[in-house]
Amino acid sequence: MYDVFMDPFVQMAQMPDLLVQVLWEGLVSGVLYALIALGFVLIFKASGVFNFAQGIMVVFSALSLVGIYQFLARNGFSGHLAAFVALVGAIGVMFLLAVAVEKIVLRPLVNQPDIILFMATFGITWFLIGLGEIIFGGEPKAMISDQLFLPRGAWNVDMLGGMVVFQKLDVAAAVIASLMIASLAVFFQKTRIGRALRAVADSHKAALSVGISLNQIWVIVWFAAGVVALVAGIMWGARSNVSFSLQIIALKALPVLILGGFTSVPGAIVGGLIIGVGEKLAEFYWGPLVGGGIEAWFAYVIALVFLLFRPQGLFGDKIIERI
Amino acid sequence: MFYREAGQFKDNYAADRAVFPILQDRIGLGVILLAAFLVVPLLGNAFFLNSIMTPFLIMALGAIGLNILVGYTGLLSLGTGAFMGVGAYAAYKLTTSFPQVNVLIWVMCSGFFAAAVGAVFGLPSLRIKGFYLAVATLAAQFFLQWSFVRVGWLYNHDPSGAIQIPARTLFGLPITGPHATPLTQYLVVLSIVVFMTLIASNIVHGRIGRSWMAVRDMDIAAQLMGIRLLPTKLLAFAVSSFFCGVAGALMVFFWLGAAEPVVFDINLSFKILFMVIIGGLGSLIGCFLGAALIHVLPIVIRMLPLGGDAAMVEHLTFLLVGALIIFFLIVEPHGLAQLWRLLKQKLRVWPFPY
Known part of the structure; x- marks a missing residue:
């Protein structure tokens, strides 16, 4: 009992620098979970589709970025400029994907049950x-972080009687993710398309009746989700490598979603941070008691506990059931 | 002409409540069973039995389990793979602890362990609905899979971390382990699957099945009609997990022979869910059709002369299966079972269009 309820807290108090380090790691991975969850939320709000493909979109966008860059480099065009050309190319790929998904998959399936x-x-x-895998091959690829001006190295900060390491890349990831979320918020609140998106999220029928084109909105939403996926892919890719195993990490975004609610952008962010910090703390302080590796499922347990008290997530729309 | 129920009068309650009320259905079922028990073993070679028929039947049983939950009770679950794993590990522990008891008894008993675990993870279903529940069941998936890796007791502290199925016999014939022939394994699996399908069919056609469907269609209305939600939903989870657990035990004992925890990963859950959806929600025949399609399709694609090396074929398989899933959903969102129903309707009025 002491090991479970007292010892971890004693450790935390004894080594505050370690605690700060763990919290920071948790925050960074939380931001990245939030970024993946954001793509889910965008699509779920606007079309009611629970988009399982968000994880593979992260991988696919990052792969196309690296793939296009490598193609350019093979033809003698490399460096920063080529990287940004590749970035534009990858955004183009995500746009094509959004159009294709809307035309081929969503449009024939309008009005089908959610599960279909x-x-x-x-x-x-x-x-x-x-x-x-056919186009880019299955082997892991290195993200072109240098060419995209992503920083390397780390800051070592002395604090609380110890040293805490902040990877510059993690700081950059947190900053970029925050910028991304802020710009999406502005886009949703202020622009014409953003208002249309919110209208569609409120009610498909009402939106149609005031002249909003659902098909157009769906393309835009899937494209926005694709761009969010690309950013998430660059960040995850720079931390490890770009490979298909990233898709598994994307499954971590699911507890973030149920924690925050499927329809809430702030929920995705808060949920991401709670899950990220929670699972890192649990892994570091309680994990050794049961043999480690509890990161794989702890996030789901946190989400489940929250769900028992709020079945629609922390910020989700209240579920009203009528007969 | 051949398929017309005109003239088949039901003059007692038993005939009216029969699971297969139409004579032609009973004949058709008899023909299928005869073919499965006699023709397939006589004609099929070891590859056909071991790589296509046995896994197809096992997957179909798993799909029936999931269909009870998703199709009949309307509770979306993504933890099927883990529940199958519970069955497999339970059967393994039981048969290694009590080797003198017949392995078939342990395979069937393993379902009860899966049912107990399923009922525990089904508890949140009273408050959580829809996709929220689906994600909540992922907790079961990841937690159980983690236990299969970390709890050494489950695999008898085998250094490889995998479970190796010991050799067991039935009436003196080896049915598990390296000496069992594909034919005996196929027949054992077939018998169990037929028996369990019969049970499932009786459950879903009876009072329990009706109450599940009422909960699926609208749980508040069902509650008002006097159906107690908690026992009904938990029963659905337990029965569903029972079927999945037996399917998992069959999978390891009669098909794979050995299993690592990764066998029961989330991809297995998704595969079974594909079968249920492509086959048709709320239909037992759909489970078999879906299992046939999803399991056999990759094998057929791999055999096609597409050229390229093995990895290329593997990737093409992914691509084509994905495309075909979308295609089937667009063509018939109610699944292959709906096509089957339409076909029967056409036969009934043939040669007239309607």
Whole structure:
């Protein structure tokens, strides 16, 4: 009992620098989970589709970025400029993907039950896995972080009687993710398209009746989710490598989603941070008691406990049931 | 002409409540069973039995389990793979602890362990609904898979971390382990699957099945009609996990022979869910059709002369299966079972269009 309820806290108090380090790691991975969850939320709000393919979109966008850059480099065009050309190219790929998904998959399946659309996104996932491996190959690729001006190295900060290491890349990831989230918030609140998106999220029928084109909105939403996926892919890719195993990490975004609520952008962010910090703390302080590796499922348990008290997530729309 | 129920009168309650009320259905079922028990073993070679028929039947059983939960009760679950794993590990522990008891008894008993675990993870279903529940069941998936890796007791502290199925016999014939022939394994699996399908069919056609469907269609309305939600939903989770657990035990004992925890990973859950959706929600025949499609399709694609090396074929398989899933969903969102129903309707009115 002492090991479970007292000892971890004693450790935390004895070594505050270590605690800060763990918290920071948790915050960074939380921001990245939030970024993946954001893509889910965008699509779920606007089309009611639970987009399982978000994980593979992260991988696919990052792969196309690296793939295009390598193609350019092979033809004698490399460096910073080529990297940004590749970035534009990858954004173009995500746009094409959004158009294709809307035209081929969503439009014929309008008005089908949610679970059918959910399964269709599974189909998209498998299709993209096959396509990605055929085009770019299955081996892990290094992200072109230097060419994209992503910083390397770390700051060592002396604090609380110890040293805490902040990877510059993690700081950059946190800053970029915050910028991304802020710009999405502005986009949603202030622009014409953003208002249309919110209208569609409120009610498909009402939005149609005031002249908003659903098909157009869906393309925009899937494209926005694709761009968010690209940013997430660059950040995850720079931390490790770009490979298909990233898709598993994307599953971590699911507890973030249920914690924050499927329809809430702030929920995705807060949920991401709670999950990220929670699972790192649990892994570091309680993990050794049961043999480690509890990161794999701890996030789901946190989410489950929250769900028992708020079945629609922390910030989700209240579920009202009528007969 | 051949398929018309005109003239088949039901003159007692038993005939009216029969699971297969139409004579042609009973004949058709008899033909299928005869083919499965006699023709397939006589004609099939070891590859056909071991790589296609046995896994197809096992997957179909798993799909029936999941269909009870998703199709009949409307509770979306992504933890099927882990529940199958519970069955497999339970059967393994039981048969290694009590080797003198027949392995078939342990395979069936393993379902009860899976049912207990399933009922525990089904508890949140009373408050959580829809996709929220699906993600909540992922907790079961990851937690159980983690236990299969970390709890050494489950695999008898084998240094490889995998479970190796010991050799066991039935009436003197080896049915598990390296000496069992694909034919005996196929027949054992077939018998169990037929028996369990019969049970499932009786459950879903009876009072329990009706109450599940009422909960699926609208749980508040069902509650008002006097169906107690907690026992009904938990029963659905337990029965569903029972079927999945037996399927998992069959999978390891009669098909794979050995299993690492990664066998029961989330991809297995998704595969079974594909089968249920492509086959048709709320239909037992759909489970078999879906299992046939999803399991056999990659094998067929791999055999096609597409050229390229093995990895390329593997990737093409992914691509084509993904595309075909989307295609089937667009063509018939109610699954292959709906096509089957339409076909029967056409036969019934043939040669007239309607």
